[in-house]
Amino acid sequence: MNVAFDQWIPVVDPAGKRELASLSSVLAEGEKYADLAVRPHERVALMRLFLCIAHAALDGPKNYDEWCEVPKKLPGAARKYLEEWKDSFELFHPTKPWLQVAELFGDKTSPVALLDFELATGNNSTLFDHDGLREHRNIEPYRLALNLITFLNFSPGGGSPVAQWKTTKTNQVGNPDAPCLSQSMAHCLLRGKSVAETIYLNLPTYEMLGEAYKRFEITKEDEYEYSHIAFGRPVWEDFPLTPDYGQDGVINASRTYLGRLVPISRWIRFVHDSDRMYCCNGFKYDTYKDGFAAEPTAAVRVVTSKDKKGNELKERRVVKADPTKALWRELTALFVKRTAEGLGGAFAMQNAPYDKEFDFHICAITRDQASMDIALESVFHISPMFQANVANYQEEVQLAERHSRKLGWAIETYRREIDGGWEGRLKGAGASKGELKIKLFSIATIHFWTTVEKNLQLLFSHIDAIGTDDAIPTRDVWRKMLFAAACDAYRVACGQETSRQIKAFAKGLQKLTSTKDEPEDTNETKEEVV
Structure with missing residues (x-):
């Protein structure tokens, strides 16, 4: 299966009919589709993939003028880019399978159902999925591709199967969260009238990224020192050849903007013609808690608290989703532009059309003790009057x-x-x-x-x-x-x-x-x- 040109992405047309589309079709003919037909965490993972390919195909947009030309240029550029890199999008390629480690082995395999958070595997309940009792479960390749990209973005830390890549054998416990799940962060997207418009609205310029997407270090109380983060390349263009952290491929995958959009937070290899895979912890992705820039779809705010003596303490935190607090109560913390200091909302807020109505889409999945917990999603119809008030x-x-x-x-x-x-x-x-x-x-x-x-x-x-x-x-x-x-x-x-x-x-x-x-x-x- 080739994920660039075969159909695997669930979408709905303007009449509400559900169908599957290819990456090429979504990026080049996105005006045909009204929206994605996926769960909240799947939507975030797919949007990151779309944005990564759009950036790579356009080599930008570098500034506002180039951003305005995206609707005209992206369809042709995306087709050309995906055709050029077609070989790297083969899900079962023998030497470079898409987003997988071809040389990964282990003593035991895991069921591919482990990639879908709602299926009964491991700690997941069989309450709504009695097929988990079967010895073999048939999962179609199109579903495998969607589960893979979602798992790499949202898999929880904690325990994980053990596998080996070259001389590096992974640990069973102590693994970190994938970058989009850390701190149960809320992810914010602008939603247009079509998938094409949605991609366009959420595509930041490199100029914008250079101003606000930075590492930071606290040098003194309430004083921060910032450093630039490279734009990098999509991970399939420079896939790590070894698990060694010092090599350029690993640095690109884990510490650059484009490399992180499609993370390799877990090392995975599907066993072709079976329902099994090798799966283990992958590369570590620093999060906002570690001093890295917040994810492009996340929001950051200042939190003030008091210690037992009444002294005021201030720290920056990503805005997290809380099942006990509806997302409309967090709307103003999410609905702001990101500043040069890294505070504020998603980069997409820079593209918000202030003279007309649009949809503001918030997606999140919470974590509880190294397990997925509750998926949350809200869509707010934003009017110009709301933006002014x-x-x-x-x-x-x-x-x-x-x-x-x-x-x-x-x-x-x-x-x-x-x-x-x-x-x-x-x-x-x-x-x-x-x-x-x-x-x-x-x-x-x-x-x-x-x-x-x-x-x-x-x-x-x-x-x-x-x-x-x-x-x-x-x-x-x-x-x-x-x-x-x-x-x-x-x-x-x-x-x-x-x-x-x-x-x-x-x-x-x-x-x-x-x-x-x-x-x-x-x-x-x-x-x-x-």
């Missing part, structure tokens, strides 16, 4: 979160009144005090945020109405809904069956309806939008 949106999101914190304050007040041992439990919990409070608040906060998210259109209606006569009325409707949702959640969580409960309920309600904010937690972490 992002600060107002953030203010209303913060208001909703203040209601949530006051709700927790009220519930804790209620608990103290009816449970004389609550304070002792908090002291006994020590560092786990926060987790204990989360359990206490869970019923109410789930009820509150579910109600808010059902009425989220009220917030977007208010943002779109700013500057008109409807701005104040729509704001009042949104804010009244927040208060009513908090009161309703409080009633759901706190009973009023006895006189003691009624008294405690009244005291908690006073906190909830107070104009004062809840007392500040000395260990509270605050995140700044830049």
Whole structure:
């Protein structure tokens, strides 16, 4: 199978019909397809592959003027490039299989189903996949290609099978995450009316990359020293010949922009005409925690926290996906341009069309103790009015979160009144005090945020109405809904069956309806939008 010219990429046409397309067709005839028909992590992996090929085919775009010419030049350039490198895109090539190590061997093989996070293999449950009980599982080559590119971007660290490349034998434990999974980061993409427009909107210029895609090192408190990262070449153009980290091929694969877009984070070799493969840990990819630039689709913000003595601590972190926090609450942290200091959102934000509407697509998959956890995905339809009033949106999101914190304050007040041992439990919990409070608040906060998210259109209606006569009325409707949702959640969580409960309920309600904010937690972490 040749992944450049054979069909393997799931897409949908403008009528909503699902079909498979080749890499060549997607890059040269992308206007025929409305969107990709894939899961969130697969979308990110495919987009990185598309962007890598587009950059290599165009040798750019170097600046804004060249970027404007991409829709005209990319189709012909992509066809020519893929034809030139056609031999390097053979999935089962005997000496240079696509994104695989031809000389990889081991004592044992692994099932190719291991590459698909939703199939029952290893630690994955058989709840929705009873075929995992079969001795042999037939996976079509088109699916193998998609699973391979996704696994190389998102495979979790921890334990891994053991294999050997030349004289290097890998370890079974202690392996790092693939670059796109690290810290459960959220990945941001702009979505156009076709796959061709989506690729165009997400393609950064080399000028932009040179300004903001840099390594960094903390030299003093809050002082950073930056160094340039080479653009490099796609990994199939300079595939490492040995596993030695000092060679140019490994440096290109793990420490350059183009090399990292299609990572070799795991060493893999398919055993042709079987459902088995050799698979083990691959090259290490430094992440933002290691001082490398954040991934092109990720976002970075400043996080302020306080230690036990109340001293303020600041550090930079990628914006991560959290199953307990819906992505609309993180929208303003993601919807910003990346600065020369590496702070801000995805590089695609530089291409956002501020004079017309577009879709902002957020994809993520969370990790839990070296395992894949939950895939998250949200699409926000962004209007020019929203872009002009992002600060107002953030203010209303913060208001909703203040209601949530006051709700927790009220519930804790209620608990103290009816449970004389609550304070002792908090002291006994020590560092786990926060987790204990989360359990206490869970019923109410789930009820509150579910109600808010059902009425989220009220917030977007208010943002779109700013500057008109409807701005104040729509704001009042949104804010009244927040208060009513908090009161309703409080009633759901706190009973009023006895006189003691009624008294405690009244005291908690006073906190909830107070104009004062809840007392500040000395260990509270605050995140700044830049």
